[in-house]
Amino acid sequence: MSGNAELTIKFLVVGGGIAGLACAIALRRVGHHVVVLEQYSDIDISKMLHGGVRLPPNASKVLFHWGLERALRQVSVTSSAINVEIYETGEFIGTHRWEEEVLRETGGDFLFLHAFLYDTAIAAGAEVRAGTTVVSVSGDGPCVTLTTGETLLADVIIGADGHLSVVQEAIVGKDVLDAAPCQSLFYNTTVPGALMRADPQLASFFKQPVETMFIWLGNNRSAVAFRMGAKDDFALHMWVRPMQKGLSDDDCWGGGLDFKEMQRQLGECEPRLLKMAKLAATPACVQVKMILPIEDWVDEHGRMVIIGEAAHPLPAGSLQGGAMAVEDAAVLAKLFSHLRNQDQILTVLHAFQDLREDRCASVMHTEQCNLHFQMMPAGPQQERCNQEMRARTAQGGSVFGVSEASEQWEQLKELWGYDADDEADDWWAKWGLLRERAKQRLLDMEAEMNTARLRSLRVRA
Numbered sequence: 001m002s003g004n005a006e007l008t009i010k011f012l013v014v015g016g017g018i019a020g021l022a023c024a025i026a027l028r029r030v031g032h033h034v035v036v037l038e039q040y041s042d043i044d045i046s047k048m049l050h051g052g053v054r055l056p057p058n059a060s061k062v063l064f065h066w067g068l069e070r071a072l073r074q075v076s077v078t079s080s081a082i083n084v085e086i087y088e089t090g091e092f093i094g095t096h097r098w099e100e101e102v103l104r105e106t107g108g109d110f111l112f113l114h115a116f117l118y119d120t121a122i123a124a125g126a127e128v129r130a131g132t133t134v135v136s137v138s139g140d141g142p143c144v145t146l147t148t149g150e151t152l153l154a155d156v157i158i159g160a161d162g163h164l165s166v167v168q169e170a171i172v173g174k175d176v177l178d179a180a181p182c183q184s185l186f187y188n189t190t191v192p193g194a195l196m197r198a199d200p201q202l203a204s205f206f207k208q209p210v211e212t213m214f215i216w217l218g219n220n221r222s223a224v225a226f227r228m229g230a231k232d233d234f235a236l237h238m239w240v241r242p243m244q245k246g247l248s249d250d251d252c253w254g255g256g257l258d259f260k261e262m263q264r265q266l267g268e269c270e271p272r273l274l275k276m277a278k279l280a281a282t283p284a285c286v287q288v289k290m291i292l293p294i295e296d297w298v299d300e301h302g303r304m305v306i307i308g309e310a311a312h313p314l315p316a317g318s319l320q321g322g323a324m325a326v327e328d329a330a331v332l333a334k335l336f337s338h339l340r341n342q343d344q345i346l347t348v349l350h351a352f353q354d355l356r357e358d359r360c361a362s363v364m365h366t367e368q369c370n371l372h373f374q375m376m377p378a379g380p381q382q383e384r385c386n387q388e389m390r391a392r393t394a395q396g397g398s399v400f401g402v403s404e405a406s407e408q409w410e411q412l413k414e415l416w417g418y419d420a421d422d423e424a425d426d427w428w429a430k431w432g433l434l435r436e437r438a439k440q441r442l443l444d445m446e447a448e449m450n451t452a453r454l455r456s457l458r459v460r461a
Contacts, residue, residue, distance in 0.1 A: 004031030005339040012037065012144050012154040014134050015161035018053070019308025019325035021117035023160055024126035026333030029066060034126040035152070037144065041131035052190070052228040052235035054079075054213075055111040057416040059323035062330045065421065068120060076111040076229030080210035084389060084399050087218025090270030093389045094399030097210070111229070134161075137170050139301030156345060157304040158332075160325070163291075165310035171299045177313065180289040184220075184375065185242050186316035187262055189283035191225075191276045193232030201272050202279075205234065215374065216273060219382070221266070222374035223273055224317075236276055237317050239288065239375055240265045288316045290368060293361050297353040302346030305353070307332065312360035318367040320415075324360055327420045331355055334424035351431070355423055366415065 008031045013020045016038025024034045055063075055076070063072050084093040121128060133147045137157055144152045159167020163177045196202040205214065205225070213226040220241040228235050242265065262283050263274070291313045297306050305311075308325035335348045335355075376382040389399045 003337065005337050007339045007341060008032050009155035009336075009339065009342075009345075010153075011035070011156050011158055012142075012152055013158045013160050014137065014144065014167050015159065015165075015308075015310070016040075016118070016128060016130065017160065017162060017308070017325075018117060018322045019162075019310070019328060020158070020160035021121045021126075021128075022326045022329035023158055023307060023332065024121040024128070025066065025117065025124050026329040027336065028121070028124040028126050030333050030337035032333075032336060034121075035154070036121065036126055036128040037132045037134055037146075037152075038128060038130045039133040052226065053322050054226065054319050055326075056319060056323050058320075058418045059326040060111050062326050062420055065330075071116065071120065072111065075116045077211050077227055078111055079213050079226070081208070081212045082399075083208075083212055083214045085214065085216050086270070086386070087216040087221050087223060087273070088268050088270060090216075090272060093217075093386060094393030095212075096398045096400045134166050137167050137304060139170075139299035139303040142301070142303040155303070155342070156349075159304065159306035159310045160308050162309045163313045165306060167304060168294070168306050168310045171296055171304060171306060172294060176291055176294060177289060180291050182242060182287040183290055183315075184239050184288040184371075185265060185285055186288050187236075187238040187240070187265075187283045187285050188317065189236050189277075189280040190228065191234045191236055191280045193227075193234060195279045196234060196276070197232075199275060199279075202275060216270070217374055217376070217382075217386070218269070219378040220375050221269070222371075223269070225276065234276070236280055238262075238266060238277075239317060239371065240267065241375075242287075286316045288371070289313070290315065293357065293364070297357070298346075298349045302349055305332075305349045311353075312357070312364060314364055314367045315371050319370070320363050320367055324363060327359070327418065328352075328356060330420035331424045334421050335428070338428055351427055355427055359418065359423075363415070 010033040011023075011027055013023055013034060013036045016036045020036050020038070024036050027034050060072070063069070079098065081095055081097045083095050085091060086093065118128065134144050135147050136145045137143070137159070139157065142154055142157045144154070144157060146152070157167060159165050159171070161167060164175075169175055193206070197206060206227075211227065213224065216223040222239045224237040225234050227233070262285070263277060266274070266277060269277075294306075294311060297311045298304065307328040309321065311328070312324060314321050314324065332352050335351055339345070339348065373385070376385065388401075392401050393399055
């Protein structure tokens with residue numbers, strides 16, 4: 001545990017995904033009371049655990065700092081390389097290996113993670129109420145109303161309920177996701193390792209010299225596959241342009257989509273990808289939308305805030321999706337570790353948005369560019385990029401050329417080297433303490449003036 005806040009308060013966290021659970025862990029570390037409200041039951045969640053999670057160094061180092069490195073390594077594997085191939089043909093383009101200097105400079109590892117945050121949150125002392133659906137929230141109270149009619153009170157409500165956020169709609173006043181057009185579909189599923197090993201073509205995925213992630217680049221299509229930690233299974237992520245309109249996220253995430261529908265959407269793809277898709281569990285699917293930055297993360301009463309996908313939705317399947325949620329949790333908890341009185345809550349919540357929105361906007365732009373690169377339409381630009389990567393491989397270099405390009409190296413250091421705790425500590429040192437001292441000085445001046453008035457009255461008497 002970190003040092004506890006001088007004043008500990010109660011948080012209601014709406015949403016029990018990565019953002020909500022990471023937030024619960026972080027706030028418990030500084031002594032606050034946390035209740036997480038998750039609409040799906042434990043059984044529903046186990047059925048919906050499609051695919052794995054990729055954690056870049058900027059997220060893994062936060063979890064390491066929280067004392068979770070040993071537990072994390074037991075349920076994850078560390079990525080050392082990426083193999084790049086062509087979606088339609090399976091042609092091998094080249095390999096990129098993560099340099100130890102990159103990981104050392106940025107302070108973390110590139111991990112493939114299967115869910116473990118739930119158990120960690122419980123062990124930290126958070127209360128997680130699964131199968132609990134929130135129908136409305138209000139910063140005036142603050143309070144949360146459930147489908148059962150029960151009303152829960154707290155000092156602060158945190159909306160960690162993703163892109164279909166009840167808390168976000170209460171703060172913003174509209175459903176920001178619904179208005180955005182669908183750019184593509186994202187499929188997320190797992191492939192049993194035993195079935196892959198039994199197929200000579202697929203068994204090669206397990207025979208790489210180092211732990212490797214595989215990425216396929218195609219014409220308006222892309223795929224990523226990686227081995228999941230603590231399991232022998234492979235996670236399979238696919239992005240495709242939709243061949244039909246009218247698919248809703250409600251239809252997709254519940255399961256329900258069969259392989260024939262997914263195969264139709266996948267279009268022409270190399271034989272190994274098709275085999276993996278046939279062997280995969282029932283996929284989850286969600287629409288990929290490019291959403292403009294949300295202006296208000298904090299409600300008018302200063303008692304509700306949105307984090308993670310509710311505050312800064314990245315394209316579905318983004319590498320940094322889980323990482324941004326973990327960073328949010330770290331920054332918010334570090335700020336609330338300085339809490340001394342209730343009057344500070346409004347300042348802390350606005351400070352959280354000030355600290356995070358530029359960082360998240362920058363990462364959002366990067367992820368949108370990455371997805372465009374992965375799904376680049378066939379044409380001169382795509383062929384030029386592929387030829388450049390082939391040339392680097394032929395010269396014995398990295399397929400992405402990071403070693404040779406200092407600009408890309410600097411971008412990686414900025415992206416992965418971000419330290420959430422340092423950012424929050426810097427804000428507190430520069431502004432938080434200054435505001436507290438100014439407030440205390442005003443109180444002292446007011447006390448002196450009141451004392452002077454009393455003395456004046458006594459003299460007149």
